[in-house]
Amino acid sequence: MxxxxxxxxxxxxxxxxxxxxxxxxxxxxxxxxxxxxxxxxxxxxxxxxxxxxxxxxxxxxxxxxxxxxxxxxxxxxxxxxxxxxxxxxxxxxxxxxxxxxxxxxxxxxxxxxxxxxxxxxxxxxxxxxxxxxxxxxxxxxxxxxxxxxxxxxxxxxxxxxxxxxxxAARRGGDDRAKRPRPVVNRDNAGFWDGVAEHKLLIQRCAGCGTLRFPWLPGCGRCGAQEWDPVEVSGAGTVFSYVVMHRPVFPAFDPPYAVALIELAEGVRMVGNVVGVPYGEVRIGMPVRAEFVRVDGEWELPVFRPADGGRGGRG
Amino acid sequence: MKAGDELPALEIPVTRTLIVAGAVASRDYQDVHHDTEAARAKGAPDIFMNILTTNGLVGRYVTDHFGPAARLRAVRIRLGAPNYPGDTMVLTGTVTALGPDGTAEVRIVGANGLGHHVTGTVTVSVQEQDS
Structure with missing residues (x-):
């Protein structure tokens, strides 16, 4: 079986x-x-x-x-x-x-x-x-x-x-595969609407005030279903990361670093780390969110070292 | 010689000529070892070294070190990152065990710019023999 x-x-x-x-x-x-x-x-x-x-x-x-x-x-x-x-x-x-x-x-x-x-x-x-x-x-x-x-x-x-x-499909050239698109539904549409305007939005529970990410219909702390969107600063630090080598998916060009970013507001968000060689990403490295246009069609948040990649090392 | 001894590293420039000469000398006419277009159509960025050439280079690396009396008894290799033209493979080896029958076991790694091209174990008899 x-x-x-x-x-x-x-x-x-x-x-x-x-x-x-x-x-x-x-x-x-x-x-x-x-x-x-x-x-x-x-x-x-x-x-x-x-x-x-x-x-x-x-x-x-x-x-x-x-x-x-x-x-x-x-x-x-x-x-x-x-x-x-x-x-x-x-x-x-x-x-x-x-x-x-x-x-x-x-x-x-x-x-x-x-x-x-x-x-x-x-x-x-x-x-x-x-x-x-x-x-x-x-x-x-x-x-x-x-x-x-x-x-x-x-x-x-x-x-x-x-x-x-x-x-496997050849990489590069005009026949380059497109990246998978985010799955947008009524629970997370607000997040992607924000990304389209280059804003990083998280949720704040209207009942107890707890901040949360990723977007969910209810509060994990008090259960309230009312919430407000809050724009975060985009500043954070690398909480953990992996370097992706294989398998090689179409439209991706490994190796590249994917990190769990702890935002200054306390919630954590997954994103690619750009602007620094994958081998130089370190836990504790200060980063800042920015947005990249993907396949000329949609926006995606990524993170770049806040001080040129020198922080968090040693 | 004792377990833990390291063999001096051997650098092999991976040229197109070496890849093709090795393929032909081993009578391997698979197109991915001499035809760049065919290799690309099969998902590789360029031609790449065939396993028989890697095997031959690993054997040579060990017998070069142990000298003319040495005889290969077994060569076991696994391929990883391909050897593409323009790369350099650096072979390193460590004696991992000495047998009572005058054999040595050598752990081999061949590293190129992409990672480990080959890892394996070679058993070589290092004493004069009658045959």
């Missing part, structure tokens, strides 16, 4: 179908397109800047980290890839998860590989994750384990994890 929640927009049974591939072969009786050979070793070492003596001259071995390279299909495609693995990738492609990126590689080396060694391999689909949202996009992690042999002898194992994902 948790699978339904995790897979979200996907058909409820997709995750179950994907899980069904666990334990099935990913490659059967695969054969390396080239035997281990000196030119490929040399090209690898040149690219990596690896001048290791073990990889040169008579008695040279291949760099062990080349293990996967000997099994690669190259431009002409994979040999020995199983029907099950192709089906799994096709299912993910069909569901919109068309891109792929590798995330983990775990290799164990049991035997040196030397020029002339003929490579064969078998692979199994070890696991398929629940749907995950990453910086690149949303998708599924697929883990395979490949057992590699040289001249028929065990040479090493290679565990590989990929993310099959649906690319």
């Amino acid at each position: 948790s699978a339904d929640r995790v897979t979200g927009a996907d058909p409820a049974d997709l995750y179950a179908v994907l899980k069904g591939f666990e334990g099935r072969p990913a490659a059967v009786a695969g054969v390396g397109k080239d035997p281990v050979n000196e030119p490929m070793i040399r090209h690898w070492c040149e690219a990596m800047g690896d001048t290791g003596a073990a990889y040169r001259g008579p008695g040279a071995i291949a760099p062990p980290t080349m293990l996967q390279a000997w099994t690669m299909g190259g431009l002409s495609g994979h040999t020995g890839r199983s029907q099950a693995y192709d089906e799994l990738l096709a299912l993910l492609d069909g569901a919109g998860y068309t891109s792929v990126v590798a995330t983990d590689c775990e290799q164990e080396y049991e035997r040196d590989l030397r020029p002339g060694d003929r490579i064969t391999f078998d692979a199994v689909i070890e696991s398929v994750s629940a749907r995950k949202t990453t910086t690149l996009g949303t998708g599924y992690f697929v883990t395979t384990r490949t057992d590699v042999r040289a001249q028929g002898e065990p040479a090493g194992t290679h565990r590989f994890r990929i993310l099959k994902y649906a690319p």
